[in-house]
Amino acid sequence: MSTTTTEELSATTLLRFATAGSVDDGKSTLVGRLLHDSKSVLTDQLEAVERASASRGQDGPDLALLTDGLRAEREQGITIDVAYRYFATARRRFILADTPGHVQYTRNMVTGASTAELTVILVDARNGVVEQTRRHAAIAALLRVPHVVLAVNKMDLVGYEESVFAAIAEEFTAYATELGVPEVTAIPISALAGDNVVEPSATMDWYGGPTFLEHLESVPVSHDLAHCHARLPVQYVIRPQTAEHPDYRGYAGQIAAGTFRVGEQITVLPSGRSTKISGIDLLGEPVDVAWTTQSVTLLLEDDIDISRGDLIVPSKDAPPTTQDIEATVCHVADQPLTVGHRVLLRHGTRTVKAIVKDIPSRLTLDDLSLHPHPGQLVANDIGRVKIRTAEPLPVDSYADSRRTGSFILIDPNDGTTLTAGMVGESFASPEPVKDEAEDDGWDF
Incomplete structure (x- = not known):
């Protein structure tokens, strides 16, 4: 376990970061390696992982088990829930949200990244940038996460080839830049072998940048919120x-x-x-x-x-109050969100009735084009919505406040979370059309 003292911790800053990526890209292994090699794992935790790994016939400890704590996760070999971990080094304290990679659990990535100052997006070096990679990049852009790390994992399975890393980094950086991501740092790693996670890799001497942990410890984080809008x-x-x-x-x-x-x-x-x-x-x-x-x-x-x-x-x-909200949303429920849908909108501690008046566009992840007026959003879609609330709400732009510029839509029948919304956020918008729910007889 780390011997960092209380006095040393009092002088460090806090970084909240989240991991994301496709299934089997190695997120849990990366987190386990990070905790293990930075000596942030208790002896009894490591012994429990070693016993569990041995019972499954593995020669060494499966470090992914340090984060995949649910029984269902261990049995399936995938991360299902957001696993929060707290650890510290001499230079910084960390709150880590290890989020699921399966497309079915994209909603959990939204949860984990919503309060993060940095998002780590993992890519399997053998597969490169895939649809889920692009989706996670789009969500990070929408949530205005200030820093994005592209961790190109499993470099050991592609012979530690620099050209493979360079091609993936170039493709992802170009895509993220088009989304408006302010900063991308690409790092080649092997979470299984430990290359460039905490210690520099002896087999990738062509890489001259920081290790994964060095970047986490040194990335600038501003917690000066004194000049933000007080709420x-x-x-x-x-x-x-x-x-x-x-x-x-x-x-x-x-x-x-x-x-x-x-x-x-x-x-x-x-x-x-x-x-x-x-x-x-x-x-x-x-x-x-x-x-x-x-x-x-x-x-x-x-x-x-x-x-x-x-x-x-x-x-x-004071922010303006309004009953008409335009926002970009990530739809997270299996039930589609449709024009005319009656929902509950939760903003801060207030919940009001609302109607989805229009869905102007849906984002196509492959080329970032907009599909105009799709009529509905299905699970994991990102799109623009126009909402009319039954009562006026004091909303900020998400660009001004990630807390008071965000909201969620809830199914009034069973309380299911349908959609996460960011007020005013937009990639672009097609030409407006007549409000399809305008004359439906509802009086708000």
Whole structure:
């Protein structure tokens, strides 16, 4: 196990990253190798993996078992659920989301990458860039993940040939650049043998870049959200009504972005009512300032009507409220999303009724062309939608806020998540047509 001290960890930064790729590209093996070679595995965990591997007739430990923890995953040999792992080196702390590669579980990749600052897309050197590779690149672009690593795995099975790596890196980088991915770093690896994962490869001396871990430790990550639009979705109204605090009324939630200060003028949306912050409680103690990701309770000068689902924002920086939302979405359910579909839309802590008014386009992954007005989106499709909500919502552009610029669509009948949406995101749009759901008689 790593001997990194508490003092050393306090000086490190945190990187959230996710892995993605097709089935059998070696994601779980890469993660297992990373944890093993960086000495981030407890002795009893490694012993359990060695026993499990031996029982399956394997000569050495199958490092993929360090992440494929579900019994169904071990039996099938594929990753099904998002496996989160926490580890640290002397230079940085990490939260890793190992996401499934099977096309059926693309929805889980969306979940894992939605909060990531870096996405690792694995490619089997024998197969090169395939459809699932392109889909994962498109999702990373839509989610505005700042950094993308192309890990060309199984280089040992292609003789460690530089030309094979170069061709795959060139094809993927060109595709990702067209999608608008800001940065791609390509690294040739063999997760099974350990080449260029933690230690430099002795068999790929033609590669002069960083190892996989070196890149993870050195990639710039900005957590300075002080200048972002401050947003607090209200999760709970606290009224203890104790003898000590008979008039206490606080509005609790996790700050989605920005900073709030005592004395600041705020507006509550969608009502539009304004007041000032009279106090901020953090972990039961009063503070003057609170910022992104902290869970706090705001106390306000005036007694105004606020409930779960409302959004507290600085009055000088309030987003517009609207009932008409245009967004790019990734459809994740087996049930198609169709024009006229009645859904629930969850934005922050608020859930409202909504109607899909139009589906202007669907993205074709092969050449990034747009299929105009497909009428529906099926599982794993990426497309544009126009949605009308029953109540006004205060939404930011996803480009401004990954938290308050995103939403999900839910089936009102069984609660199934249908679609993940990014407000305002678009590759391009065809010419508009008449709103097909315009005259259906629904009154919102």
